[in-house]
Amino acid sequence: MINKSNLVELAAALGGLPVYGCLPGSPADQAGVRYGDVLLAVDGHVTPSWDAYLAARQRSGASIRLRLFRDAREFEVDVVLNKGGFDQATLAATLGMLGNGPPMGDEPS
Secondary structure (H helix, E strand, O other): OOOHHHHHHHHHHHOOEEOOOOOOOOHHHHHOOOOOOEEEEEOOEEOOOHHHHHHHHHOOOOEEEEEEEEOOEEEEEEEEOOOOOOOHHHHHHHHOOOOOOOOOOOOOO
């Protein structure tokens, strides 16, 4: 499994955001998003930065299509969001893009 510093470098090289993990049972977890993925786009809008992710996410609705990179290939997953509106903090934690490490547990070595 890729370590955090290599994940950050890979994400930067691909022009995306590193995914540090998902909250168990979250929409992203249920869609199969996991530690080590690189988020490339949301609903067709590229996500080279956190600001770009937020802008793309604000244009979306009850579900989002994520373009991810994993295991040397790109693929898309649909994430059906929980009812109750858009909560940036919860979404950020779910995708594991805030803070200095994985939101839960230790990073793989």
